Amino acid sequence: MAALQPDTPTWYSALRRAALAWYGRHARDLPWRRLSDPYAIWVSEVMLQQTQAATVEAYFPRFMARFPRLADLAAASEREVLRAWEGLGYYRRARELWRAARHVVEHYGGEIPRTRELLEQLPGVGPYTAGAILSIAFDQREPILEANTRRLWARLLDWRQPLHGRHSQQRLWRAARCILPRREAGRLNQALMELGSRVCTPRSPRCHECPLARWCAAYQQGSVHLVPRQRARPPTQRVRHAAAIVWNRGRVLLVQNPANGRWPGLWDFPRAVVHDGTEPRQQLRQELRRRFGVAVHAGPLLLRMTHTVTRYRIALDCFLLLHRRGTLGRKGGERARWVAVGELETYPLSATGRRIARHVARQMAHDAALPLS
Numbered sequence: 311m312a313a314l315q316p317d318t319p320t321w322y323s324a325l326r327r328a329a330l331a332w333y334g335r336h337a338r339d340l341p342w343r344r345l346s347d348p349y350a351i352w353v354s355e356v357m358l359q360q361t362q363a364a365t366v367e368a369y370f371p372r373f374m375a376r377f378p379r380l381a382d383l384a385a386a387s388e389r390e391v392l393r394a395w396e397g398l399g400y401y402r403r404a405r406e407l408w409r410a411a412r413h414v415v416e417h418y419g420g421e422i423p424r425t426r427e428l429l430e431q432l433p434g435v436g437p438y439t440a441g442a443i444l445s446i447a448f449d450q451r452e453p454i455l456e457a458n459t460r461r462l463w464a465r466l467l468d469w470r471q472p473l474h475g476r477h478s479q480q481r482l483w484r485a486a487r488c489i490l491p492r493r494e495a496g497r498l499n500q501a502l503m504e505l506g507s508r509v510c511t512p513r514s515p516r517c518h519e520c521p522l523a524r525w526c527a528a529y530q531q532g533s534v535h536l537v538p539r540q541r542a543r544p545p546t547q548r549v550r551h552a553a554a555i556v557w558n559r560g561r562v563l564l565v566q567n568p569a570n571g572r573w574p575g576l577w578d579f580p581r582a583v584v585h586d587g588t589e590p591r592q593q594l595r596q597e598l599r600r601r602f603g604v605a606v607h608a609g610p611l612l613l614r615m616t617h618t619v620t621r622y623r624i625a626l627d628c629f630l631l632l633h634r635r636g637t638l639g640r641k642g643g644e645r646a647r648w649v650a651v652g653e654l655e656t657y658p659l660s661a662t663g664r665r666i667a668r669h670v671a672r673q674m675a676h677d678a679a680l681p682l683s
């Protein structure tokens with residue numbers, strides 16, 4: 311069979327048929343695919359941004375059980391929403407989803423808008439999320455483009471330019487629109503995302519079992535390894551941090567991360583970057599006095615862990631520090647409070663913050679290392 315010319319109506323039509331047939335046989339039975347509620351589809355699409363479906367599969371049912379309707383989410387506090395989101399990462403998504411839900415209740419009587427223009431005015435809703443809601447929930451002929459389909463289209467078109475430039479974006483969005491059928495655009499969009507995530511994977515794409523290989527320009531040209539063009543990754547940097555478990559008669563000091571920082575809105579144990587040649591306990595003592603007006607006695611190292619955030623490999627030492635005096639002034643405008651160990655479970659914490667909190671609770675239960683006063 312003669313190869314079809316890419317980017318022609320017959321080429322799109324062949325891709326469409328092959329993608330839908332493959333999806334009919336291979337679609338995963340994911341919890342959100344059994345639902346038609348636009349709110350549930352919206353939640354799933356937000357969770358799926360930057361998170362694998364296998365991870366979302368565990369979180370989505372719990373979140374929906376906690377906030378079954380958009381009105382429930384809008385009525386919740388930010389703290390409740392972040393706690394329910396804890397572990398999924400990229401917490402800005404949760405805060406914006408919550409703010410958007412409140413906006414929908416306040417301005418649209420709880421009905422999710424059905425136009426791209428109105429949807430994209432909601433916090434956290436960009437072209438991808440709007441396209442997903444409109445096509446999957448409302449069966450509108452709207453395209454989507456996210457990491458998996460961006461890579462898939464680049465290879466299908468043998469597009470060798472960097473993908474994030476304006477010209478590339480326009481080109482790939484156009485392809486994503488051209489392939490859409492008149493009806494069931496949402497099903498086709500899901501088929502393409504599924505193909506991108508399971509077959510046309512970033513490394514080692516499974517071209518030999520790909521239903522689109524016959525029409526894939528990069529595969530036909532032998533240039534799959536060149537597309538998409540890789541951006542140079544910055545090297546990993548090793549850094550040292552110290553966390554303070556400030557003990558004050560059964561309570562510990564928590565501080566809320568600012569809206570424009572890392573893990574926005576989450577609570578955490580006070581931390582400091584440890585510079586070469588500095589003694590971490592001494593540095594924590596100085597920071598606590600400067601930031602919160604709290605004086606402490608230095609205590610032992612309670613916990614040591616290593617974790618990765620973007621390109622940083624962080625060695626984190628967690629010290630017990632005993633409150634001496636100070637009533638928690640808001641010197642630097644930071645939001646901080648004393649929290650009873652038994653209440654830590656109700657606060658949304660970063661992954662490492664949760665590990666520290668659970669360690670403290672265990673230590674307290676065993677009366678080890680912590681001075682119970």
Ligand code: SF4
Nearest residue numbers: 510517520523526529
């Ligand atoms: S043939 Fe290979 S490169 Fe082309 S779409 Fe399929 S998996 Fe991706």
